[in-house]
Amino acid sequence: MRGRVALVAVALCAALLPVPSSAIERFYSAGIYRVLQPALTTISNLVPFALFDLLVAGVVVTWVALAVRDARRSKRRWLQAMGRIGLRTVVWSAGLYVIFLLTWGLNYRRVGLENRLEYDRRAVTADAARTLGIEATSRLNALHDAAHAEASLAARVIDPALAAAFVRVNRQIGGGTVLVGRPKTTWLNWYFRRTAVDGMTDPYLLETLVIDDLLPFERPFVVAHEWSHLAGIADEGEANFLGWLTCVHGSAAHQYSGWLFLYEQVARAVSRRDRDELARRLGSGPTDDLQAIANRIARAASPRLAAVSRRAYDAYLKANRIEAGAESYGEVVRLVLGVRFGADWTPRRSE
Numbered sequence: 235m236r237g238r239v240a241l242v243a244v245a246l247c248a249a250l251l252p253v254p255s256s257a258i259e260r261f262y263s264a265g266i267y268r269v270l271q272p273a274l275t276t277i278s279n280l281v282p283f284a285l286f287d288l289l290v291a292g293v294v295v296t297w298v299a300l301a302v303r304d305a306r307r308s309k310r311r312w313l314q315a316m317g318r319i320g321l322r323t324v325v326w327s328a329g330l331y332v333i334f335l336l337t338w339g340l341n342y343r344r345v346g347l348e349n350r351l352e353y354d355r356r357a358v359t360a361d362a363a364r365t366l367g368i369e370a371t372s373r374l375n376a377l378h379d380a381a382h383a384e385a386s387l388a389a390r391v392i393d394p395a396l397a398a399a400f401v402r403v404n405r406q407i408g409g410g411t412v413l414v415g416r417p418k419t420t421w422l423n424w425y426f427r428r429t430a431v432d433g434m435t436d437p438y439l440l441e442t443l444v445i446d447d448l449l450p451f452e453r454p455f456v457v458a459h460e461w462s463h464l465a466g467i468a469d470e471g472e473a474n475f476l477g478w479l480t481c482v483h484g485s486a487a488h489q490y491s492g493w494l495f496l497y498e499q500v501a502r503a504v505s506r507r508d509r510d511e512l513a514r515r516l517g518s519g520p521t522d523d524l525q526a527i528a529n530r531i532a533r534a535a536s537p538r539l540a541a542v543s544r545r546a547y548d549a550y551l552k553a554n555r556i557e558a559g560a561e562s563y564g565e566v567v568r569l570v571l572g573v574r575f576g577a578d579w580t581p582r583r584s585e
Contacts, residue, residue, distance in 0.1 A: 245328035286436035381490030415442030435463035454491035471565025
């Protein structure tokens with residue numbers, strides 16, 4: 235019993251006690267995690283299926299089996315059975331939370347990219363966003379034909395060119411050695427499609443999970459985004475930034491995927507007038523691709539379930555100290571505008 239109480243106490247302290255982000259950055263994100271990530275992802279890469287599915291199934295089946303056992307043993311003593319089940323649930327939740335923090339979750343509390351790179355808040359303006367949108371349309375119009383001419387790799391294969399670009403860009407922002415994960419589908423695929431979620435990073439075994447109906451021009455960015463999480467970038471806006479930057483440093487198809495994503499984000503951030511102007515500038519090819527993405531999502535997504543999922547994820551992010559919650563996804567525009575770049579979109583690191 236003392237061990238259970240201690241475990242719950244540790245989980246509560248880990249959740250509530252403030253720890254300086256500089257300490258998390260130095261000892262965990264740039265220390266323990268850089269050793270742990272390649273080891274866990276090496277193991278998960280050995281199999282083509284999602285180990286996360288087995289983990290979830292194992293926990294659920296074991297919990298149900300023990301709950302049934304408690305109910306049978308207690309017979310008519312339902313309160314006693316409920317007490318045991320409730321205590322076990324609390325202890326297991328505490329254990330899973332502590333493991334989550336140790337294997338990946340503490341990255342939510344690390345130093346943000348705007349403090350690790352040269353960042354100028356004054357550069358984040360409406361005019362700058364409009365200019366960025368115009369550049370995105372120009373890039374998309376120029377890249378469309380070449381991107382569609384490139385052959386697509388199998389869905390579960392690591393794209394070596396994308397992986398090389400990711401490793402290079404991760405080092406540019408000050409990241410360490412990271413092992414990319416092979417893209418996998420999951421038993422949660424149906425749920426992800428219904429909630430308009432494109433992918434997920436397994437926080438326990440550090441796997442890359444993506445839905446099975448991504449279009450070829452979506453996949454590079456989605457995979458690069460999830461790899462960003464593997465690199466310890468937990469914040470969604472920062473993962474979007476690193477995913478986009480990875481694509482920009484890749485092949486024509488990768489670049490197209492990154493700029494297509496950023497175009498959508500900028501279009502949401504600018505005024506309606508500017509958004510209409512960007513749409514007029516965009517060629518028919520990229521416009522058709524954006525419509526294809528919208529059609530893919532509409533075929534499977536449930537607006538009601540997606541809204542519930544978004545609220546739940548918003549609460550999850552805020553509980554993990556991401557103040558913007560689900561809105562952090564759109565922070566990529568602010569980062570692209572505010573970060574200072576050198577030649578060829580190379581981010582400058584702060585001194």
